[in-house]
Amino acid sequence: MTGSILFMLIIVLGGIAWFFGRVKASRFSADNKKRGAVHSLPNYHGWYVALWAIGPALLFLMIWNMASPALITDAALTSPAAEQLPRDPFARGAILAEARSIASGQQVQAFNPLSQSMVEPYRTAISYYRTLGMVAALLLVFACGAFGWLRLKPELRARTKIERVTMLLLLFASLIATITTIGIFVSLIFESARFFSMVSPIDFLFGTEWNPKAVAGPRGETGFGAIPLFWGTVFIGAIIAMIVAIPLGLMSAIYLTQYAPPNFRAWMKPILEVLAGVPTVVYGYFAALTVAPALRDFAVSIGISGASSESALAAGVVMGIMIIPFVSSMADDSIAAVPSAMRDGSLAMGATKSETIKKVLIPAALPGVVGGVLLAVSRAIGETMIVVMAAGLAANMTANPFSSVTTVTTQIVKLLTGDQEFDSPKTLAAFALGLVLFIVTLLLNLIALRVVKKYREAYE
């Protein structure tokens, strides 16, 4: 934990630098009585010195942390113990990695005796470079802090400089979102490319047998046909869940906006929104513990074969209920956006309220409602915990809602939470599934937003 202590120390030193800068600058205005002789307030001078003290040191530490592992390995390799290492780069790398993790305390016991012999050189190299980095960083704090402090003058444009740095900070902060998006995309693409170098994309996207194995079978079949997963995902997320969520969400929105007295609406709307705030793991547990057994007993009692305790229906229904507030609030917004002249016109012609709603409001609000439903679908197919806990793992291609199906998200969780070898197609398949999921949800969102936006413009 020396790293975080060093970081704290640098921050504290920065605070001290701020204080000294401020003290020096507050004397300027006392010495220069003429108006405008001092450009900035003492506070800005303080920040100026503090930035000089902290900035270069932190930058140095960042670079040092990136560069030092290579330096440490070089230093460790010059030790006499390194001469016994095998020439084979793979074996050599494995031994070095093991020795390093023991030396840095992440691992306790070595499996390879050669690694044990490398631990000591590593330990000395690590402590040597760590001390070196620490001393250099602290020296930088003092040297640059002093430099900044010496540069303080009444006419120094400290405020302008500080504001420029703040501006950079703002820009950097807003770039994080873009960097994250790119990071998601690149990491998914990169890992998927490794997967597709082992399994052909055609087999993956159009194969109908999902039974991932680490090694290919006798006829070269790998069991990476993802169609059953896509079907399961669509069946649960886009069919069963929507059959539950669309009528309930739409009718709730209609009742709350058109019929309900304001008091009822004020209470009921937040209560329905609680449905969206319940963590998905709670829904999953509820689906697995209460809903699924009840549905199975029901199916058995009416004589449906193939009823399993992990059913598509249980997961779909519970997911649909989770989505209700989502559909309802989107429908609410789109109905509210219909110009009241249309509604008033219909009522004035003698139509009843329900006729107005069915014949005028809903058709006019339809694009908005459809957009909302698309967003709801995109949320439902990306939902993980409910299906992991209630939908099962068997990759069936069946339209029987009482049988078990599996989904893309379930399989991602399953593939990544077992034994992990990072080069087996089994693990990499999760990233390929993730890529498909990412692209599909992205497309759904883009289409939905476009539909909603077009529709909003139509009434403006």
Add this chain to the structure above:
Amino acid sequence: MNSSATFVEERNPTDWQNDAMQQRIRKRYAAERRFKALGISAIILSAGFLAFLMIVMVGNGLRGFTQTELPVEIDFPAMTGGASADQFKGANGPANLRTLGVQDIVNTSVQIQYGEEGSELFSAGGWQAVNQEILENPQIVETKTTLYLPVESEIDVAFKGSGSETAENKVAELKDRLSTGFNWNFLTNSDATDPMQVGIWGALKGSLITMFITLLIAFPIGVLSALYLEEYAPKNRFTDLIEVSINNLAAVPSIIFGLLGLAVFLNLFGLPRSAALVGGLTLALMTMPVIVISGRNAVKAVPPSIREAALGIGASQMQVVFHHVLPLALPGILTGTIIGMARALGETAPLLMIGMRAFIATPPGGIVEPATVLPVQIFLWSDEVNRGFVEKTSAAIIVLLLFLLTMNALAIYLRNRFETRW
């Protein structure tokens, strides 16, 4: 004018009173009532489901906060050979206690009272309660004391509801001696294999550490980007790119963030698996767009007159934003932040991806130590075969829901208390 009137057909006014018309109107009104009933039943169904969920969770979960106990009389002076209370006071207490061999003492006492098979009635780790009792109240080692120890899980389940046949028989046998006590272990322990010994403190602490890291990263980044996008960003392609990626991130399934965390934080940066640090980073990336979006709305709501007034008396652009706009927008930003944090607190899937699903029996001591969080703990317990875990899972859910409720109530309070309508 006159000529056109001649073309109009002579028409009787509609007879609203005739039977056909009346029937049609009745039909239309019936349809109206049906539609209205449909609307209200949709709401009742949705709210009813929520109520059902809560009742099931609370009904199952409240039992998780209690434990079934049996009295055990321990004759300390005879068993310990006359240990004095002073030994277990102060700093040396725990060390001296270890040499005492409490486990054997408890086992012997149990066998004296409940026969050779007596130990099987009790939870395997139950003797630790005696340890604690001695440390808190050393006087008892000088006397003959009766302590209440938790029974074994199956008997516990049978006593509270209905369990296996053998367990039910044992309950019938011990009926008058069994009693119910509050399960303090549940609030202070961590994960364990015995449902009688599990607790949520470890997971709760993991959640708190993870949330702290999430807040530390997502809040400043979210606020700064909201300020940039609303106050400074020029209208160009580059800004559009930033906006699109923020809106897009808000809609990405959470499990994708888990894949990102796995590929980047674990494999590329080599951060430790299962650590609260990685969990916090991953959740921060997920929470940040929520904060940015609500932050932008809050900043947008600050009226331009405030900015113009500040500019008018000579403030720089930066001073306007940081001295005037930000403080006025802060309540709105905080509301959005709390809502985003509540979502992050209930999130499970991305944390499974980065390995926070390990069995962790001690509360995490720091940000790089293996940790688990409350929702993941719920997930892990829900997978357990042992029936004793059902009520523990529900009890953990109650705790999680209480936290979420508090956070949301706080957000609503902040919104009502501080939000200014301009």
